[in-house]
Amino acid sequence: MAENITNLRISMVTSGDPRFPAENMLDGTTKTFWASTGLFPQEFIVSLPAYYVIKKVSIWSMKVAGWTVSRSTGDAPFDFDEIYREDIEDAGDQSLQVTSFSISSSDSKREYSAKNVKFTIRKGHSDFTAVHRVAITGEIDASRESERKNKKERDLAADEDELSVGRAVRVH
Amino acid sequence: MSTLSLQTSKNVLRCKCIVLGNQGVGKTSLVQVFQSDGAQFPKNYNMTINSEVCVKVVNIPDTNASIEMFLHDIAGHECEGASAFVIVYDVTNPESFASMGRWLQIAKRCRVGKQIHGVLVANKADLDLRRSISRQQGEEFAKANKLAQNVDVDAPFYYLSNMFHEHFEAAVKSFSKAEH
Ligand SMILES: Nc1nc2c(ncn2[C@@H]2O[C@H](COP(=O)(O)OP(=O)(O)O)[C@@H](O)[C@H]2O)c(=O)[nH]1
Ligand SMILES: [Mg+2]
Numbered sequence: 001m002a003e004n005i006t007n008l009r010i011s012m013v014t015s016g017d018p019r020f021p022a023e024n025m026l027d028g029t030t031k032t033f034w035a036s037t038g039l040f041p042q043e044f045i046v047s048l049p050a051y052y053v054i055k056k057v058s059i060w061s062m063k064v065a066g067w068t069v070s071r072s073t074g075d076a077p078f079d080f081d082e083i084y085r086e087d088i089e090d091a092g093d094q095s096l097q098v099t100s101f102s103i104s105s106s107d108s109k110r111e112y113s114a115k116n117v118k119f120t121i122r123k124g125h126s127d128f129t130a131v132h133r134v135a136i137t138g139e140i141d142a143s144r145e146s147e148r149k150n151k152k153e154r155d156l157a158a159d160e161d162e163l164s165v166g167r168a169v170r171v172h
Numbered sequence: 173m174s175t176l177s178l179q180t181s182k183n184v185l186r187c188k189c190i191v192l193g194n195q196g197v198g199k200t201s202l203v204q205v206f207q208s209d210g211a212q213f214p215k216n217y218n219m220t221i222n223s224e225v226c227v228k229v230v231n232i233p234d235t236n237a238s239i240e241m242f243l244h245d246i247a248g249h250e251c252e253g254a255s256a257f258v259i260v261y262d263v264t265n266p267e268s269f270a271s272m273g274r275w276l277q278i279a280k281r282c283r284v285g286k287q288i289h290g291v292l293v294a295n296k297a298d299l300d301l302r303r304s305i306s307r308q309q310g311e312e313f314a315k316a317n318k319l320a321q322n323v324d325v326d327a328p329f330y331y332l333s334n335m336f337h338e339h340f341e342a343a344v345k346s347f348s349k350a351e352h
Binding site for chain 2: 095
């Protein structure tokens with residue numbers, strides 16, 4: 001079942017004024033915002049709390065002239081592939097631009113789960129742009145998640161083995 | 173993993189500024205003088221990206237803001253995405269003054285959005301005896317084209333930094349007033 005993913009986290013952002021932190025994009029409201037502080041492109045990476053098959057992405061912004069969104073299906077935030085690229089019209093000085101898209105059926109990796117999504121503002125309608133909110137819906141990848149948990153348990157168990165060996169050596 | 177750029181309480185704004193004008197009017201000298209006047213800033217912060225782009229940091233007094241001015245000393249190309257410009261002419265060279273209109277056109281083509289701030293610089297004013305473009309001619313051109321005019325060597329860049337900062341403050345004000 002697709003759900004609105006909560007506990008999103010910003011793991012990278014290319015600029016920012018401490019008064020308008022990037023986390024403002026993830027607080028669930030359009031009342032707060034992150035502002036870019038000059039030059040393009042500008043980027044930020046949103047990390048998901050678990051592996052999700054992404055279904056839909058929504059962005060509320062101002063003065064953005066071009067979005068590129070990409071996701072990384074690996075464990076680390078590298079090797080991103082593009083899932084959306086569009087030029088965006090200006091909505092004026094008072095209104096938010098609302099950009100929403102579903103993963104294309106022609107996307108060869110649409111069944112893959114991802115943990116990191118990168119947002120690139122390629123250009124602006126002004127020197128400065130703002131993003132008020134980002135929302136991502138997806139389906140949790142249960143098999144990859146349990147695999148990850150199992151691996152974690154195996155690693156812990158291996159650590160314990162090593163510890164007991166260590167103790168045994170010390171006793172003798 | 174990349175770290176957040178929000179670790180400091182500094183607000184760093186970045187401004188691409190193009191320096192335009194005929195060959196020999198003194199663009200490179202102007203940028204160099206501005207860049208090496210580092211009394212307020214650590215020298216090593218003024219890096220040269222390549223021979224035509226350098227960065228200079230300007231602190232805005234009484235705020236936590238500083239502007240990284242990316243100065244492009246170029247012949248008019250690669251000016252896409254510029255937020256500010258400086259047009260230079262040589263007061264001893266009428267041809268360089270006659271070219272102002274053309275440089276202004278180029279500057280306007282390169283701007284991001286509607287806002288772009290420009291300064292006109294009348295250079296080589298020290299060569300008084302060979303002066304052929306009067307101060308008044310310069311002032312009239314600046315006024316007619318809504319440019320600020322400066323005769324001091326590094327004032328244009330400080331002026332543009334301040335304008336950029338004001339522009340940012342106006343932008344975030346409008347971002348916070350957006351309709352939901
Ligand atoms: N007298 C005088 N000479 C200058 C001034 N600025 C630059 N020059 C000289 O003008 C020449 C061309 O300067 P440069 O900065 O290379 O010009 P650019 O081609 O526009 O980059 C050099 O010989 C400089 O030393 C100035 O303010 N006064
Ligand atoms: Mg030069």
